[in-house]
Amino acid sequence: KIINMSLGGAVDSPDVHDAVKYAARNGVVMVAASGNNGDGNILYPARYPETIAVGAIWEDEGTIKISPYSCYGSELDVVAPGGYMRSGTDPNGIYSTGWTPSGNTYMYMQGTSMATPHVTGLVALLMGAGLTDPDDIRNVLHNTAIDLGSPGRDDDYGWGLVDAEAALDSIASPQEFKVFLRNPSTGTNIASTSLSDSGAYHFSDVSNSQVKIFAWRDMDENGAIDTGDLLGYFNYSGGTPDLDDAQTVTLSGGDNWIDFEFAPIVGD
Incomplete structure (x- = not known):
């Protein structure tokens, strides 16, 4: 960026x-x-x-x-x-x-x-x-x-x-960097939480055990995941991130330590 x-x-x-x-x-x-x-x-x-x-x-x-x-x-x-x-x-x-x-x-x-x-x-x-x-x-x-x-x-x-x-x-309130859990079957988001300054996040009371995990910062604040936004997900390995490539994760009981990287979405 x-x-x-x-x-x-x-x-x-x-x-x-x-x-x-x-x-x-x-x-x-x-x-x-x-x-x-x-x-x-x-x-x-x-x-x-x-x-x-x-x-x-x-x-x-x-x-x-x-x-x-x-x-x-x-x-x-x-x-x-x-x-x-x-x-x-x-x-x-x-x-x-x-x-x-x-x-x-x-x-x-x-x-x-x-x-x-x-x-x-x-x-x-x-x-x-x-x-x-x-x-x-x-x-x-x-x-x-x-x-x-x-x-x-x-x-x-x-x-x-x-x-x-x-x-x-002079800066107003910052745009949040959020982490989401998505139902891989329906493609709907089932939970979200803010990403801390240190990169940590935490969910509680998650009913689905099969989820896709991704982080998103809406850089232009238009409500859509598009060019210029920061996006990442479990198993992201470089290049322009595409949420369709996110791998489904199986959550077990207790704490789950899941780390992943993110990058800008690049257009033409």
Whole structure:
């Protein structure tokens, strides 16, 4: 449901744009780095309207500034900490995973590639809190960002610095992720319960011993299991989930520990 793209190129690619549009049609939120050329030409795929373009900021003696390398322009949505290092040990970098000839390590780095994951992480928190429509997520990021530069949106900072607390505080009641028991003979649901934050669920007083178990989150809140929703069931093993493939489970007396995975329903 979320893709971080700490990558970019100066040349438009129809194939890449087709892939981005395909993901957007399936309700995927894509967050992309604006680029590190320090000019007004935001790189692709951040330049595509389907993505959320992220620039980089740093803190200079208590003042937040755009990082000198960060690309800017009319396509920029928001900014996030990307650092600005004036030496290899400058703490104004972002502590990141990196590689040296001696192997993988952690190090201070700078770039819009470091800024982008801050926004991607916030998108994940928003989705976890129940905000799932990509347009709604984009609007929340815009409306709750800390305004920087010229009042309102500007090409240097977009709508401003993302504010996780303000964004989460703006969310209404979350959409529930529910688990259902279905009668395999009639195809009707006989019971449902909410899925906890830890992924646990519990049923009591179930009369049927033969059931199909599935989990569903109605991402678009239209009451139908369709493209973009999250769906899973016992014996789901990858690919686009299809409830017809759910395996019938025999419930025994007492507790039954039944685990299964879920995934988005993907359309054309």
